Amino acid sequence: MMPASSTMSKESASYDMAEFDQSAIFLYLDGHDQEQRQTLNIFPSQPMHVAEPIPAKGVSMGMVAAMMPNGNSSSPRRQEEGGQRSAPPPPAPAVPLPNSAKENRSSLTKKEATSGGKGATSGDQERVRDPKTLRRLAQNREAARKSRLRKKAYIQQLETSRIRLSQLEQQVQVARVQGVFLGAGEQPAGFPSAPSPAAVFDMEYGRWVEEHSKLMFQLRAALNEHMADEQLQAFVNGAMAQHEELLNLKGAMARADVFHLLSGVWASPAERCFLWLGGFRPSEVIKVMLKHVEPLSEGQILGIYNLQQSVQEREEALNHTMEATQQSISDIVAAPDVAPATFMGHMSLAMNKVASMESFVLQADGLRQQTLHKLHHILTTRQAARCMVAIADYFHRLRALSTLWVARPRQEDGPGL
Template sequence: MTNLQTLRRLAQNREAARKSRLRKKAYVQQLESSRLKLTQLEQELQRARQQGIFISSTGDQSHSMSGNGALAFDVEYSRWLEEHNKHINELRAAVNSHAGDAELRTIVDSVTAHFDDIFRLKGIAAKADVFHILSGMWKTPAERCFLWIGGFRSSELLKVSSVLLLQSDFWHGALLGFDIQLLASQLEPLTEQQFMGIQNLQQSSQQAEDALSQGMEALQQSLAETLANGSPAPSGPSGNVANYMGQMAMAMGKLGTLEGFLRQADNLRQQTLQQMHRILTTRQSARALLAINDYFSRLRALSSLWLARPRE
């Protein structure tokens, strides 16, 4: 190798080493920036906690939030979701170990009661910031694609749970090579009466959803007409302040009904879950709850994959 080639190779090595150091430095800086952001967020949450703006999970329902209601609810929802996952893991373990009906019923009841908690928390949060709850910003992006009046559509979840009750366990077991006769003995297929009950519940839920959707559309139309047909904003002392303020007061009154729509939608979700449990046996209810949880888990996983996708 000539001296020129040696010098060229050394220069290339130095350049490669320099670029490597720059990449490492940028990576370290990115990690440090992420650490600082996390520390800042933890400090903000701690200050919020000290200011007493969090919703008490055990407090009465009339307790109102002060300060940043959206932040308070987001933290409470994260806490609720973490607790929900613990309940679901316990339920899954009980189903997989073929626990008795009494033990399974206790766990199913705890999962159902935990759903009641989130409806209660949403009701409290809506009094502080109904737009935050309706927007679904406390949900992941994929979940927000299916958002309906601040939550899930009961009729859609009934489809998810009933389809999986009819198919998933049997075919999943077959694909894994399980003994089909043994597997069939472990399952409780829906009876014709149960199937019709779920179908009727789904239909009634859909009708209630349609009625609420029509009510929301009518509210939006009425609000738009109120804002469009009112007096212009006063530009000075001679402006029609009284008419303008009257128009805005009317619009505010109409916005006030949003909380009622959210409450009705959550009541529908809550009642649908309760009715579903009345139709199904304990073991079927357990499997339906697991199916519903798996559905939302996949939506959250899809959101994570989407946000982490490579960007050109």
Template sequence: MADTSPRTDTSTDVDHDDKNQRHMFLVCSSIQALPVAVVPSDSSDRSKEKTGDQKTLSRLAQNREAARKSRLRKKAYVQQLESSRLKLTQLEQELQRARQQGIFISSSGDQTHSMSGNGALTFDIEYTRWLEDHNRQINELRSAVNSHASDNDLRAIVDGIMAHYDDIFKLKSAAAKADVFHLLSGMWKTPAERCFLWLGGFRSSELLKLLSRQLEPLTEQQLVGICNLQQSSQQAEDALSQGMEALQQSLAETLAGSLGPSGSSGNVANYMGQMAMAMGKLGTLENFIRQADNLRQQTLQQMHQILTTRQFARALLAVNDYFSRLRALSSLWLAWPKE
């Protein structure tokens, strides 16, 4: 009995262990048969977060760089506008000084500007000098008339003034070749003078109307001569005005012919052809200016022939006084307080 009892207990324990081992085997097999879920590790998450942060930082850096460049471009554009404004202001100031003094000095005061490349500015300066010389000659003529100088003395002064008028017509002819629009605009004249401007100057017929009342008494022959001169001047002015209107209409039609149905430019060949025709028509403007100045010059010469030397001297003084008053009126208007 003592021998068999321990063996029986051992057998029972072995069977129990076997059962446990088989159970554990089945459990392990079941676990191995289950699908395995892949769970990302913490290092992978950190790697992806790091990559995302780098892309965000890169985009932010690109945005900052683009904003910086945009600010630089805007700053450069504003500086360019300010520089252009300052240059324009300086140019206006220098032009004003040129008109007042007859010279054109740079704002730095160390060198004079070259006028060869700017026909309009060159003419303005030359006209200012011409006007100063003209005023000096007129003052000399006024003194001679008031002092009752001899006809020979008056004739010498009058001839000098007529030669001086020839100079301004030559200057205007050269200016028309350089910039005909500047002469037509009358920007070289004062505002009140521009109000009566006709093809770059005064109307001879209107000037004769003003002078006829200042030159009395006139002989019958002189009255007839002045009346005929006024009529011929009026007819010539009307013809030039009609020609100018025809040119403007023709030019407008030429430019309109290069437009498409929608108002946009047509094909390139047609557009360039129309613009070439328009440029050719603009070239005739110079001829209109020259004819108008020739009419003014001939009017002065014929007045010189019709009137006596003393009468013509009085006529020159009256013409000068008229334009002087227009310039004075312009100065008063510009100085008048605007509210």
């Protein structure tokens, strides 16, 4: 225990220092109070729930209580108005707060600051944690995944079908243009049966006749409406392109099966009667044209006459060559005393002669093509259009004659016949 005199001296010394510091603080608070009276502090600078600040070690509890607006001590201005100034009570000794109290206050502040956010999300967490909701969300995700997989599989199937269809179209196009037809023993997967070259050619020729008839109908209508030469030239060019297509088909057929092309079974019976080396005779087309494109100038007549003479000469040359080839094949086949050992040798010679007939058919097609092109250069645009329509009408009438002949009424045979 310390003596009483020393204790009293320490208290008086601390009291004098506290009185001096407190008076200065009162003057500061008095000026600050006047500033707050002029402006109402609606928005405080600190939240209301913040804990009270902890005083420093050098500041006593009495000084803190004096600085509080709701404390027991009054400001110097209020004491002057009352006419009395009471002496301040002796300050209490500064007692430091324990560490546990600081931690409790800080944790309380953090809980209050985060209480609003937790309350806003509590309802969502409860709904998410609901087993029914979780099960429904899982089912929706699984259904969406399966739907995406089905869509992806369907798209892949469509792409595979498109690629397969493109491959089939390319195969048909190759068979159509180049004459590379599939044999009976070379059927790829997916084909129920491989068509023969003759069947493919007959089908393509029928399609060509239909398309050419439509184009000639449009060209005839353009002539009747007296369209300009530019429009007529477009129709004439289209007709020439169609004839080029037919010649390519016939060339492929000649390389695949020249007998089918020479027999003319792909054409109507009346056309077959006027068939020449697997097609029409060019000199006959010139005669048909001369009846429908009049009047002609002297230069045009001279050019057409020279063309007709040269075409007839080449026709005669091809006729003699073909007749000689046919006679040679007949002699080889009809040779007497053919031993079985030499039979295949004779057949190989005959096959070589048949292969030469293929070149004759191709030469005849080339002569047809040259004749049409030269007529196109000699005639004007309107005359060339009339020439194309006349040639198309000629073959159309031959097909119509065949149809009428097949459908004619027949007389019944007599009882004695």
